[in-house]
Amino acid sequence: MHNAQLGYAMNAEKQYIELYEQCREMIDLHSTAVLNSRREQAFADFCQLGLPTQKLERYKYTNVAESFAPNYGLNLRHIDIPVNPYEVFRCDVPNLSTSLYFVVNDRFYNKILPKASLPEGVLVMSLAEAATKHPELVEGRYGRLARSSKDGLNALNTMYCQDGLFVYVPRNTVVERPLQIINILRADVDLMVNRRVLIVVEDGAEVKLLFCDHAIDDRSFLATQVSEVYVGENAHLELYELEETHVRSHRFSNMYVDQQRSSTATIDSITLHNGLTRNRTDVTLSGEYAETRMFGCVIADKQQHVDNNTLIDHRVPNCQSMELYKYVLDGEALGAFAGRVLVREGAQKTTSQETNANLVATDTARMYTQPMLEIYADDVKCSHGSTVGQLNEQALFYMRQRGIPLDEARMLLKFAFAGEVLDSIRMEPLRDRLHYLVEKRFRGELSKCEGCKLCK
Amino acid sequence: MLEVKNLHANINGKEILKGISLTIKDGEVHALMGQNGAGKSTLSNIIVGHPAYEVTQGSITFNGKDLLAMAPEERAHEGIFLSFQQPVEIPGVSMNNFMRAALNAKRKAQGLEPIPATEFLKLMRERRKIVELDNKLANRSVNEGFSGGEKKRNEIFQMAMLEPTFAILDETDSGLDVDALRIVAEGFNKLRKPETSALVITHYQRLLDYLQPDIIHVLIGGQIVHTGGPEVATMIENEGFEQFTIHNA
Numbered sequence: 001m002h003n004a005q006l007g008y009a010m011n012a013e014k015q016y017i018e019l020y021e022q023c024r025e026m027i028d029l030h031s032t033a034v035l036n037s038r039r040e041q042a043f044a045d046f047c048q049l050g051l052p053t054q055k056l057e058r059y060k061y062t063n064v065a066e067s068f069a070p071n072y073g074l075n076l077r078h079i080d081i082p083v084n085p086y087e088v089f090r091c092d093v094p095n096l097s098t099s100l101y102f103v104v105n106d107r108f109y110n111k112i113l114p115k116a117s118l119p120e121g122v123l124v125m126s127l128a129e130a131a132t133k134h135p136e137l138v139e140g141r142y143g144r145l146a147r148s149s150k151d152g153l154n155a156l157n158t159m160y161c162q163d164g165l166f167v168y169v170p171r172n173t174v175v176e177r178p179l180q181i182i183n184i185l186r187a188d189v190d191l192m193v194n195r196r197v198l199i200v201v202e203d204g205a206e207v208k209l210l211f212c213d214h215a216i217d218d219r220s221f222l223a224t225q226v227s228e229v230y231v232g233e234n235a236h237l238e239l240y241e242l243e244e245t246h247v248r249s250h251r252f253s254n255m256y257v258d259q260q261r262s263s264t265a266t267i268d269s270i271t272l273h274n275g276l277t278r279n280r281t282d283v284t285l286s287g288e289y290a291e292t293r294m295f296g297c298v299i300a301d302k303q304q305h306v307d308n309n310t311l312i313d314h315r316v317p318n319c320q321s322m323e324l325y326k327y328v329l330d331g332e333a334l335g336a337f338a339g340r341v342l343v344r345e346g347a348q349k350t351t352s353q354e355t356n357a358n359l360v361a362t363d364t365a366r367m368y369t370q371p372m373l374e375i376y377a378d379d380v381k382c383s384h385g386s387t388v389g390q391l392n393e394q395a396l397f398y399m400r401q402r403g404i405p406l407d408e409a410r411m412l413l414k415f416a417f418a419g420e421v422l423d424s425i426r427m428e429p430l431r432d433r434l435h436y437l438v439e440k441r442f443r444g445e446l447s448k449c450e451g452c453k454l455c456k
Numbered sequence: 457m458l459e460v461k462n463l464h465a466n467i468n469g470k471e472i473l474k475g476i477s478l479t480i481k482d483g484e485v486h487a488l489m490g491q492n493g494a495g496k497s498t499l500s501n502i503i504v505g506h507p508a509y510e511v512t513q514g515s516i517t518f519n520g521k522d523l524l525a526m527a528p529e530e531r532a533h534e535g536i537f538l539s540f541q542q543p544v545e546i547p548g549v550s551m552n553n554f555m556r557a558a559l560n561a562k563r564k565a566q567g568l569e570p571i572p573a574t575e576f577l578k579l580m581r582e583r584r585k586i587v588e589l590d591n592k593l594a595n596r597s598v599n600e601g602f603s604g605g606e607k608k609r610n611e612i613f614q615m616a617m618l619e620p621t622f623a624i625l626d627e628t629d630s631g632l633d634v635d636a637l638r639i640v641a642e643g644f645n646k647l648r649k650p651e652t653s654a655l656v657i658t659h660y661q662r663l664l665d666y667l668q669p670d671i672i673h674v675l676i677g678g679q680i681v682h683t684g685g686p687e688v689a690t691m692i693e694n695e696g697f698e699q700f701t702i703h704n705a
Contacts, residue, residue, distance in 0.1 A: 398544040398598075401504050402558035402614060403532035403565070412557060416548025416597075 012068040013050045017043075020159055023076055030078040031162035034131035034139050035196075042148040042158035049152040061336030061368050062278045062307045064153070067250040072192035072222050075105060078162065083186045083216075085109055096429035098180035098210065099124070105186060106195040107163050116177065121170040124179055127196055130166035137168055142198060145228040145256035151280075153252055157194050157226040164196035164225075171232070172204040178427060179207065185215040185223060185249065197227035201235040203260070208238040208427065215245040227255040231263045233287060238266045238426060241279075242434070247302060249275040254282075261287030268295040268425060269308065270434065272441055276305040283312050285319040292321040297421035299414075299441050301331035301365075310339040312354075314347040317377075321351075326421045327358040328414045328442075329365035338370040341384060345376040354384040359417050361391055361410070411442045457482050457622055457653045458503070463514035465502055472498045474678035475514070480622070480653050487656045487664055487689065490675035491697050496657045497541060499675070500624045503655075504538045505531050518622070532558075533565035537620030539611040541627045541657075546598040551610075554598045555580065555617055562618065583616040587643040604631040612643045619647075623654045629663040641666030661693045674700050 020027070020043055028036045051068055052059040075081070085102040099116055101124055102109035108126035123130065123137075131138040148155040169175055185193065201207055215221055231237050243251060251274065259265055271277050283292050298306045312321045327335040337356045358367045369386040391413050399409035418438055425431040458480040465473040472495045480486050488496050502509050503516060505528035516523040518534055526534070546554065559579075560570040571579070580594060587609040599607050608628050615623055625644070629637055641663060644654075656667055664672075664686070672688035673680045674697070681700045682688065691699065 392544075392546075394544045395546045397506060397528065398540065398546070399554070399558070400528040401532055401538050401540075402554070402618065403529050403561045404554075404557045405529050405561055406527070408557060408561065412549050412553070413546070416546065419548050 012065040013046075015071070016068070016156060016159075017047060019074070026076050027160065027162060030076060032128040032131045034135055034142055035128060035161065038143050038148065038158050042155045045148040046152060046155035046159055049149075049155055051156070052152045058280065058309050058338070061334075061338065062276070062305070064252070064278070067222060067252070067276055070190065070220065070222075072220070073187070073189045074160065074192050074194075075187075076160075076162070078107065081105065081186055083184070085182065085184055096178070096180075096427065096433065098178045101165075101179065101181045103165055103181060103183045103195065105184070105191065105193045106161065108165055119173050119175055121168075122173060122175055123166060123168040125166050127164040127166040127198055128162060130168070130198075134168075137200065138166065138198065141200060141228060141230060143228075145230075145258055145284075146226045146254060151254060153224055153254055154226055157196065157224045157254070160194040161196040161226070162194075165198070167199045167207070167209065169201045169205040169207045171202040173202075174206040175208070178210055180210045180212065183211060183213045185213075185217070185221040185245065187217055187219050187221070190220040192222040193224070195223060195225045197225060199227065199229040199237075199239075201229075201231050201237050203232035204234045205232065206236040209240065210427075210430065211239075211241045213241070213243045213245055213251065215249045218246070218248070220248040220250075221245070222250045223252070225251070225253045227253070229255065229257040229265075231257065231259045231265050233260045233262060235260070235263045237264070238268075240268045240270070240425065240427070240430065242270045242272060243274050243277060244272045244437075245274050247275045247304065251275075251277045251279075253278070254280045257281070257283040257292075259283065259285050259287065259290040259292065262289045263287065264291045264293075266293045266295070266424075266426070268421075270296070270421075271298045271300065271306050272437060274300070274304055274306065278307045279309070281308070281310045283310075283321070285312070285314050285316060285321070288316045288318045290319045292319075292323075293424070294321070294323040295421050295424045296325035296337075297418055297438075298325070298327040298329075298335055299418065299438065300327070300329050300333035300335060303332050303334075305334045307336040308339075309336075312339075312341045312352070314341070314343045314350045314352065317346065317348040317350065319347070319350055321353070323354040324421060324424070325356045326418055327356075327367060328361065328418055329358065329367055330361045332362075332364045334366045336368040337386070338368075338372070339384075340372040340374065341382065343373075343375040343377050343380055343382060347377045348379040350377060350380040350382065352380070352382040352384075356386040357417075358386070358388045359391065359414060360388055361414065411439075414442050415439055457484075457519060458655075459517045460499075460503075461515045463499070463502070463516065464512045465498060466510045466512055467498065467508055471512070472678050473502070476675075476678070476680055478673060478680065478683075480655060482651045482653060484671065485648075485654045485656060485667055485669045487658065487667075487669040487672045488675055489658060489672060489689070489692055494675045495678040496675055497626055500538060500626045500655065500657060503531075503624060504528055504536060529561065530565075532618075533562050535621035537615050537618055537623045539608075539615060539623065539625045539628045541630065543599045543602075543607040543611055545600045545602075547600050549598050551594045551596060551598055552580070555614065558614070559617060579617065583613060586616045586646055587612045588639055589613050605633065605636040608632055608640055609636065609643070612640050612647075616643070616647055621652050623652070625654065625656045625658075627657055627659070629658055629660060637662065638666070661689045664689045676700055
């Protein structure tokens with residue numbers, strides 16, 4: 001077993017190293033200076049770090065090499081893949097009026113943009129284009145939070161990424177209408193995608209973002225995404241991520257959020273349908289009186305694998321964080337949650353609460369839970385805990401006595417369990433829609449992704 | 457309506473019921489009295505199909521159908537209702553959604569369309585009044601944060617919504633103050649129809665004063681040791697269960 005893993009890892013790494021050596025000019029040619037300037041260092045870091053192994057504390061629950069071992073195609077030449085996202089994807093969040101954007105694989109889709117205009121100075125655009133047109137906004141921030149020397153996946157993503165999304169909200173600007181970004185995986189061959197996201201919310205600014213991940217072709221996809229999110233003083237960010245892909249999708253997301261004084265950030269990650277998902281979310285509270293709310297909801301069955309790994313780093317006093325992740329596992333699904341809350345020396349008056357609650361509905365599903373609280377200050381209020389349970393037999397019988405069939409009763413209990421996380425969503429139409437989608441998911445009517453060709 | 461014949465049943469391998477037979481006809485209210493551990497709740501749980509109990513011998517038929525062959529939800533669709541001794545809390549499932557699911561499941565079994573939303577809400581309002589259940593409770597999770605008395609009233613409210621033909625009240629009077637007991641008992645009486653029957657399990661005469669049972673059974677050690685009219689309740693109130701124990705020996 002161990003040797004087999006090692007074999008995977010060596011082969012998996014080797015192919016990415018060799019490909020990079022062969023193609024580095026082509027990669028540069030189809031990207032832009034700021035992004036290109038970080039590749040060599042990233043390559044050196046990747047050669048040293050390799051792909052993360054399960055010996056690393058933060059990668060205990062996911063065999064990264066296994067996902068990276070197959071031979072995927074990469075679209076380094078930026079060959080146009082025929083797709084009209086507006087046709088293949090219809091937004092299925094009714095009553096939610098958003099400014100809608102598409103990222104096809106790793107490329108920002110430029111051909112049609114929303115008609116509604118954004119407040120002055122707000123940018124939602126291709127990262128590569130932003131790096132060329134507004135290097136002053138990108139250069140100092142790109143790669144600063146997501147260091148390639150710290151994580152092999154950051155390094156790999158930085159080596160290969162050629163584009164992605166850039167969102168910029170200037171000082172004191174409020175973007176009322178939520179920005180919705182649909183990430184579409186689209187290919188005629190098995191494809192690897194390396195996407196990059198940079199979000200800057202300047203002092204006093206406010207924005208709500210909704211990311212929806214879809215896979216529209218019945219191909220294997222391997223997507224790495226590295227996101228860097230800067231939340232300025234008194235800035236307010238709500239960020240929702242909804243994954244609704246298929247069983248052949250492998251998602252590796254590393255998100256780094258930095259919060260300045262008196263800012264608030266809500267990070268909500270919902271895995272509705274997937275293949276293998278690994279989300280790393282690191283939030284650093286850098287300024288006092290900042291507040292983080294982090295939520296996650298996972299619904300998995302079949303042999304789906306969802307691993308959420310979080311860090312909330314209280315570096316300064318007087319900050320608050322709360323974290324709630326809930327999993328409902330069926331079939332032979334595997335769930336993992338490891339959340340570390342770190343209260344550093346001097347971070348007095350920190351308030352922090354971390355909860356991971358899990359419902360394991362079958363004998364064959366597995367859940368690993370690891371809430372961690374590390375405190376180096378003496379005047380704090382912190383709690384952490386986790387539960388793993390089955391469906392309440394007494395409640396099931398009570399419902400059946402009232403005539404509710406067993407399947408329906410189970411569904412109601414699962415739905416009730418997940419509902420607590422969905423209720424944390426502040427955008428009401430999105431909340432309603434997710435309640436609806438989650439119910440469909442539990443009824444087995446959402447076995448593939450809702451907005452995709454496969455289902456039509 | 458309900459016919460129990462020579463019923464023997466175990467829980468965790470231990471025999472609790474040792475040959476129970478009783479017949480409840482359309483329109484009759486029977487009471488089942490007995491000390492703690494006599495098997496009263498076991499009998500009611502077996503009638504509604506609780507999976508923890510194992511029937512080793514005997515039969516139960518309901519309107520001529522083999523009840524023991526049915527799933528709990530099918531028994532409910534046939535018109536059987538249990539007012540639980542300890543109603544279960546279901547966090548996250550609102551009373552509204554719960555009742556709608558229950559009502560629609562029954563309608564589906566009867567070949568009816570789901571109840572329209574406005575009609576449902578009207579029915580909820582109407583039936584709530586029968587047991588003076590607070591409007592606020594309808595939006596809360598099932599039984600969550602309800603007081604003991606509210607839980608019992610909520611049981612009778614559900615009964616009013618589902619209109620069973622045969623109801624079991626399993627110590628519905630326990631934990632109720634005199635006013636709440638009156639509300640629950642009067643609520644139950646309002647729901648009675650000439651053809652509906654009930655089995656009332658209780659330790660006390662007070663509830664029976666309201667419900668006026670036709671027949672009273674005394675259950676001791678898993679057997680019915682005495683069956684009689686309303687006067688049995690008075691006998692028990694005056695002289696306890698001892699008289700029957702000795703009688704049986």
